[in-house]
Amino acid sequence: MESDETVKTLVKELLLSPVLSSLEFLLSYLTPPRGEDRDRVQAEVIFAYCRQHYPNALSLKLSDLLESSTEFNSTSLYATLLHGLLSRQSTNISPMILTELKPRIFTCFQQQRINPTNFRTLSKSISIVASRVFETEHGDWQELLDYVVSSVDSDDLNELAFMVFSDLPMNMGRFLKPKFDSLYLAFLKCLSSPNMKIRILAYSASSLLVQQLAGFDVDYDNKGDLLPAMLKLLIDLIDDTNDLFIEEGLKDLVRLAAIDPSFFTKHLKQLCESMVQIAEVNDLWEGSRYAALEVIKAVNDSATKEMSAMMQNLHGEIVNRLISSSMDMLVRIEHDPAWYIMDANKGENARKNARKTRSYDLGICLLGVISSAVPGDLILPISLELIQEYLSLKGWRIRHAGIVTLAVIAERCSEVH
Structure with a gap:
């Protein structure tokens, strides 16, 4: 194995070179077939040194490789390595580099030639970058938000839009509030989709939207049809015998009751009737039946006066x-x-x-x-x-x-x- 000075010299040559082929060749040893053990170990040492000491330069190089890659295995490798780098070194990547990474990663995500199995990895990378971007006072990623709003209403792109939305960091309420009307209408449409998978994705996204906007004075009285549509999905899933999502969906409602009880107050009677209907189904998991009644308790704990008046x-x-x-x-x-x-x-x-x-x-x-x-x-x-x-x-x-x-x-x- 080369000395530290040798590794340092190799790393600088790789990262400063305008040609990507040398880095591409090095990274090829990190995925099967790995070649000789010595070559693989050397490649791992050099890449680890790059990741540790030059995360800014490495992130740009990996995004360059990702944009230019046309081979599936290589694309998957670059997407995985970039996500790993961002996960470990996000706080060490400068705001200027993040500004460059935003369009690159987003373009890669949108490229239809990238196999869908890479979408999740890229979506997670977008989330990490977005978290850094949106935590600053003047941070903005308007292109990302516009993509979510427009794509969630598209039959061809709504699954990807929901994936990106579900990965968004939980510090975006002030950016999402201006988009609430558009997201509300799009989510409501998807909650009544004939495609059950889209309905489930819309349910989870609606729950996240309420969590994101907690504390931002959203008027759910005038935009209060999300909850009835979410409740209808849970009831429809009884016949679909989807116990796992019913239980998870009910737990979402329990969390929402503690975060923003105003989301429920307009529909307390329907909520109560729906939860009782779920609790009465003997074929459901006990956890689901318990969670249904727990929703009533959670809403009562957060909106006691309104719940008492309804009862x-x-x-x-x-x-x-x-x-x-x-x-x-x-x-x-x-x-x-x-x-x-x-x-x-x-x-x-x-x-x-x-x-x-x-x-x-x-x-x-x-x-x-x-x-x-x-x-x-x-x-x-x-x-x-x-x-x-x-x-x-x-x-x-x-x-x-x-x-x-x-x-x-x-x-x-x-x-x-």
Whole structure:
């Protein structure tokens, strides 16, 4: 292996040369077939030295190779190496070099001759550069934002546009707000697409858009159709048996409730009905059914006043289903010998909480919310009928759920007394 001085000399020759063939030849040893071990090791040493000491020059050289490459394996290699360099050395690349990299990387991404398998790597690289660009006070990448807005509405390019949008750094609210109307209309259109994959991508993008714009005073009352379209997708996915995305999509709503409850307040009744509908599907994963009711709790925690007002006007059928779904959570409890062990060191609370699942705790919480908000003359007949039904069934868990429900409602609803 060459000495440090020799490596340094080779590196300078590679990076200062206007010809790309020498660097291209060196990098060919980094991918199979690798040739002799000695050549491969030498290539790795030289590339590592370039990456460590000259990230600015190397990033431009790799982007040059990426733009000129016509062979798939080489293109994949250059895209991967550039992404790795940006991931490790982003903060060491100067603003001037970033300005040069922006159009180069973006052009490579848009080139249709690049195999789609490289799109994700390039999109991640765009994200890293965008994060640096947009964190500055006067940073701008108007071409990138215009591409997302125009392409997401194109049947040929919307998948790529959603990919870029999903990779955007989470510091772009002030740049996206002026684009909100256009993005809103494009996302809304895609949420009703006949292509289920596009609908799912639009759902995730809509969630990210709300997160990006949190704190920027977006008026969702006048642009409030995103949430109903997102809820419809979740319901449609029940028949598609897409449990994985249903659960992930519900977790997105839980996060959004904490970030920006105003996104939900116009559609609380529809939200509640949709979540109950999901929680009632026995064939769904338990995690999905739990997440559906967790959405109701999360929105109630963030918009308690609005949620309480909505529940006061619910009709009997949905109250019945909501209480029933909550009671079903109470059945998720396991027998534990710790109940019968009086251990002064663990305390009474430890014994009482033995083998209670998070579903059980969620059921208790929701019953408390319902019994506090729904008028007594509506909730009492419904709840007492369900309690009697549970107490008449076999199985200690079901009867236990009925007794606990009675205790919760008696505590929160004065009419019980």
